[in-house]
Amino acid sequence: MSARPELVCPAGTPAALRDAVDAGADSVYCGFQNATNARNFPGLNFTAEELRTGVAYAHGRGAKVLLAINTFPPAGKFSLWRDAVDTGVALGVDAIIVADIGVASYAARTHPTQRLHLSVQASASSPEAIRYYCREFGVKRVVLPRILTVSEIKSIVSEIPCEIETFVFGNHGLMLEGRCSLTNYATGVSTNMDGVCSPAAQVRFEPAEGGALMSRLGDHAIDRFESGEKAGYPTICKGRYTTRCRQEPYYAFEEPVSLNLGPMLAELVRAGVNAFKIEGRQRSRAYVKRVVSAFRGGIDAVLEGREPNVGDLISLTEGQKQTEGAFKTKRWR
Amino acid sequence: MAGCVQLTLGPLLFHWPIEAKRDFYARIADEAPVDVVYLGEVVCSKRAPFSEPHYPEIAERLARAGKRVVFCSLAEVMLRRERQMTAELCALTDYEVEINDASGLAAIGGRPHRIGQFFNVYNEETLRHLVHNGATHFTLPAELPRDSVAILADAARACGVTLEVQAFGRTPLALSARCYHARAHGRVKDNCQFVCEEDPDGMVLSTLEGRDWLVINGVQTLSYPYLCLLDRIHGLQRIGVTHLRLLPHALDMIAVARLFRGVADGILEPAEAQTRLLASGAIPALTNGFCQS
Numbered sequence: 001m002s003a004r005p006e007l008v009c010p011a012g013t014p015a016a017l018r019d020a021v022d023a024g025a026d027s028v029y030c031g032f033q034n035a036t037n038a039r040n041f042p043g044l045n046f047t048a049e050e051l052r053t054g055v056a057y058a059h060g061r062g063a064k065v066l067l068a069i070n071t072f073p074p075a076g077k078f079s080l081w082r083d084a085v086d087t088g089v090a091l092g093v094d095a096i097i098v099a100d101i102g103v104a105s106y107a108a109r110t111h112p113t114q115r116l117h118l119s120v121q122a123s124a125s126s127p128e129a130i131r132y133y134c135r136e137f138g139v140k141r142v143v144l145p146r147i148l149t150v151s152e153i154k155s156i157v158s159e160i161p162c163e164i165e166t167f168v169f170g171n172h173g174l175m176l177e178g179r180c181s182l183t184n185y186a187t188g189v190s191t192n193m194d195g196v197c198s199p200a201a202q203v204r205f206e207p208a209e210g211g212a213l214m215s216r217l218g219d220h221a222i223d224r225f226e227s228g229e230k231a232g233y234p235t236i237c238k239g240r241y242t243t244r245c246r247q248e249p250y251y252a253f254e255e256p257v258s259l260n261l262g263p264m265l266a267e268l269v270r271a272g273v274n275a276f277k278i279e280g281r282q283r284s285r286a287y288v289k290r291v292v293s294a295f296r297g298g299i300d301a302v303l304e305g306r307e308p309n310v311g312d313l314i315s316l317t318e319g320q321k322q323t324e325g326a327f328k329t330k331r332w333r
Numbered sequence: 334m335a336g337c338v339q340l341t342l343g344p345l346l347f348h349w350p351i352e353a354k355r356d357f358y359a360r361i362a363d364e365a366p367v368d369v370v371y372l373g374e375v376v377c378s379k380r381a382p383f384s385e386p387h388y389p390e391i392a393e394r395l396a397r398a399g400k401r402v403v404f405c406s407l408a409e410v411m412l413r414r415e416r417q418m419t420a421e422l423c424a425l426t427d428y429e430v431e432i433n434d435a436s437g438l439a440a441i442g443g444r445p446h447r448i449g450q451f452f453n454v455y456n457e458e459t460l461r462h463l464v465h466n467g468a469t470h471f472t473l474p475a476e477l478p479r480d481s482v483a484i485l486a487d488a489a490r491a492c493g494v495t496l497e498v499q500a501f502g503r504t505p506l507a508l509s510a511r512c513y514h515a516r517a518h519g520r521v522k523d524n525c526q527f528v529c530e531e532d533p534d535g536m537v538l539s540t541l542e543g544r545d546w547l548v549i550n551g552v553q554t555l556s557y558p559y560l561c562l563l564d565r566i567h568g569l570q571r572i573g574v575t576h577l578r579l580l581p582h583a584l585d586m587i588a589v590a591r592l593f594r595g596v597a598d599g600i601l602e603p604a605e606a607q608t609r610l611l612a613s614g615a616i617p618a619l620t621n622g623f624c625q626s
Contacts, residue, residue, distance in 0.1 A: 072455040074477060075484035102458025122435070125411040125510075128419070129435035136462070147510030148411060175507040175554070176409060178453060181476040182506050182547075185556060190476055193455065214541070221540040237507075241538040241547070245517055252513055252538050252549065326510060333511045333522040 005274055007299055008066065008165060009292045012044045012281035016288045017054045017065075023289050024296030027064035029097065030054065030281065031195075035077075036084040037068040038099075038121055038177075039281045040195030052091050064094035069107075070119035072100045072178070072192040082106055089114050097143070098122075099178055101136075108137040117141040117165070121178035121192075127159035134162050141165055143277065145176055146259065147326045147333075150271050157272035166268065169291055170279025171318060172259040172325055173197070174237040182236040187218045198235045205231055224249075232256040232319050256319030261327055262294070262310030266302045268327075287316050338570045338597050340590060341369035341497060343450075343472075343580040344405045344431075346505065347550055348380050348529045351387055357581070358391045362398035364587045366594040369576065370395050373405040373422065375433055375451065377512070377551045378415045379525070392428060403429040408451035409508050409552065410436040431472070443467045450474055450499060450578070451508070455481065457488035464492045472497040472578055475504045475560065475622060479572075486573030495575040500562040501589060502580025503535065503548055503555040504622050513549045522552075533583035545617070558620035561610065564603040565621065566596050584615035 009025035011017035020028045031037025033045040046054060051067070058065045067088040073081040081103050088096050089111045096114060098104045099121035107116055120143040124130045133139040141163035144153065157164055175182065180197075184190040187202045198217055208214040211227035215234035222234035232238065237253040259279070261268065268276070276299065278291050291313060298308035314320055326332045342361060345354065361370060372388060372395075374381040392402045406422050407415055415436075422430055423440035432438060433449040447470040454460055454471055463471070471489065473482060473496065482498060489496040512522035514529040514536060529536075535548035535555055548555045559582070562569065566577065577597070579589060592610055595601030610616065 072453050073458075075456040075481035075488070078456050078458060100453065100455065100459060101462050102456045102460075105458055105462045123409075124435060125409065126416050126419075126434075126436045128416060128437075128439040129410065132435045132439040135439070136466075145510075152411070174511060175509050179408075179451065180507040181474075181504075182554065184476050185504075185506050192453065192474075192476070220544075220546060221542045224541050236547075240541060242541070242543075243517055243536055243538050243549075245536070249541055250517075252517065252547075253509070253511070253554075330523060331521045 003274070004303060005269055005276055005299060007292070007295055008275050008277040010170075010278055010281040010283065010288060011054070012039065012283070014046065014050045014054055016281075016285050018057055019285050019288045020292050021058050021061050021063045023292035025063055025292050027066055027094065027275075028054075028058060029066040029068055029277075031068040032084050032087070034080060034084070035071055035193065035195045036073075036081050038070050038119075038191070038195045039068075040071075041200065041282050044282060048087050048091065051088075051093070055091055055093060059092075066095045066097055066117065067093040068097045068119065069103060070097050070099040070121045071195045073103065074193045078102065085111070095140070098137075104133065104137040104139070112138075115140050117143065119143055119178075120145055120167070123176045123178045125176075127156050130156070130160045130162065134160065141275065143167075146172065147176070149330055150264065150267050150327055153268075153273065154271040163274035164272065165275035165277050166261075166273050167259060167279055168261040168265070168268070168276045168295065169313070170259060170283075172254070172257060172323060174253045186220050186236060198233065203234055230320070238318075255321065257321040257323045258317035258319070259325050260310075260313060260317065260322040261324060262298055262308065262313070264324060264327060265298050265308045265310075269299075269302050291316060338566065338574065339368040339576045340366065340593055340597070341371065341576050341578045342367045342586070342590070343499065343502070343578040344371040344373055344375045345581045346376055346553065346555070347533055347535060347583075348377070348527060349533055349583070350530065351383050353533075354384060355387060355391060357586070358395060360587060362395045362400060365590040367400065367579070367590050369401045369403060371403045371405050371431060375405050375408050375449070376553050377529075378407055378412065378418055379522075380527070381418060401429070403431050403447060405431040405449055406433050406437040408433040408449070409510070410434045411510065438466060441467060445469045448472065451505065454485070457484060460485055460488050461492060464494055468494065470495045470497065470576075472499070472576075475499050482569075482574065483572040490573055496573065497576035497578050498562075498569060498574055499560060500566070500569075500577035500579060500593065502559055502582055503557070504560045505553060505555050506547070507554040509552050509554075512551050513554070514551050517549065556620065556622070558618035559616050560622040561607065561619040562621060563593065563596050563606045563610070566593070566603065570597070585613065588613065
């Protein structure tokens with residue numbers, strides 16, 4: 001068995017950072033309050049001063065802080081990303097999570113000793129792509145896109161010179177991260193450049209006939225919920241549409257569902273995964289406490305040779321449905 | 334500068350029967366006023382074996398007609414066969430290669446190559462790094478704002494490389510590992526039976542209110558309206574864009590290319606060209622896409 005895997009937890013706010021560390025996170029990941037990270041939501045993320053305090057709190061308890069600077073700066077705005085990198089390095093974060101080649105290049109050139117991780121937003125899904133980032137920028141860990149089976153991950157492990165991190169819980173986006181402009185197409189706000197997927201400011205729920213509720217993103221109808229049905233957040237890749245070959249509206253991409261790899265932890269450890277990531281910087285402190293504790297217990301159980309049991313987290317999942325997604329079987333594709 | 338912008342025919346994103354493909358490129362070779370033709374499967378590796386045996390003949394015919402032929406790599410690489418395809422493509426010596434995923438950058442080993450629109454080039458730092466790796470030509474992602482395109486055009490000129498943007502065709506919006514064509518037909522990618530061949534311009538998704546909105550092409554999602562930048566050609570030329578990409582659709586692409594050439598050469602007004610384009614009835618809706626200024 002490989003070295004002890006790291007539990008990487010979301011910290012959307014300073015309070016969530018402390019909660020995650022207290023609940024057993026080996027590391028937390030967070031971002032600044034601007035477009036430099038992929039969860040650029042109002043009320044979320046850190047000022048430089050808050051991050052300084054957060055780093056001290058985490059380091060004081062043996063946990064690491066990973067700074068996500070994982071969006072793609074459009075030409076003309078690069079200085080915001082450059083400043084974020086410089087600030088992160090100055091505050092002593094343990095790693096910077098990058099996606100853009102320009103940002104990676106700047107960070108590697110300017111701060112050659114700073115540890116870099118490759119974000120899932122870079123969509124590096126082959127050993128060759130991963131090796132490119134390792135060779136060019138000295139990337140030490142890659143966060144894999146959620147599209148590979150465990151056996152495929154295992155074979156990648158043997159072909160790359162860096163660590164592997166995989167998501168184990170949380171939102172389950174269907175599109176390759178970093179390669180999706182659907183939100184921009186619908187709203188004029190870009191996931192890659194602005195760090196926002198389905199911006200809340202453009203979400204509406206409107207009454208429809210028969211007591212139903214229509215969810216909208218911008219002007220676009222994304223889903224319809226009958227009276228009494230729980231209305232989900234309108235994300236384009238979890239919406240319902242019609243098409244020529246289907247009689248009824250259907251979830252063309254995926255149903256509202258969350259990833260939960262709790263039952264597969266032992267298999268993932270055996271495959272050589274070095275770090276397990278929990279998604280959800282936008283989620284509540286209660287979510288962070290419960291999910292981090294559950295996965296802390298699960299990983300410890302695996303390391304002690306026991307069967308992991310992450311308990312019942314279904315109430316915390318989107319649409320109260322969970323999936324093992326692509327990890328379990330090729331038939332997910 | 335007017336008149337010197339080059340027109341390119343981008344890679345065919347959809348799955349057409351090989352006979353249709355051969356006829357299409359034969360006509361392009363003989364009649365289309367395009368300078369560059371991109372060949373190769375970008376979207377789905379399962380489709381590639383149908384076309385591969387025919388590419389030498391197609392490429393040779395295009396080259397004989399004076400077109401510059403470029404072979405494109407897959408936009409998404411994860412399976413063994415996809416890695417193999419990318420490695421083989423990057424070993425080509427007779428033709429230029431366009432890379433659409435970082436997998437290709439490792440394989441190309443610093444030899445001259447192009448960077449395609451599926452590769453995230455958003456800023457000058459990225460462009461310069463890739464030039465250092467051997468890139469000579471860039472096609473930018475469709476969502477880049479015009480101001481950023483202008484800055485990148487300056488950077489490209491300073492580096493001695495050329496710059497292309499998509500000017501016609503449905504806009505690629507997303508890629509996935511899951512095949513949504515197969516899913517719509519109750520199948521999965523491994524037993525898709527190439528059902529995407531039924532939709533030569535993609536499968537339309539409409540909202541619950543009946544508005545045609547998105548288009549599915551296997552693992553890819555595109556816009557329903559066709560991007561059309563006829564009225565931006567001169568502006569794009571002015572800021573230093575050197576090439577305009579027309580993405581192939583199942584309509585008279587010769588006529589489309591002639592309209593774009595006519596406007597670029599200043600012998601046709603953009604509004605007149607757009608009227609003629611719509612008059613054919615083959616295009617359901619036009620948009621100027623992410624290009625907002």
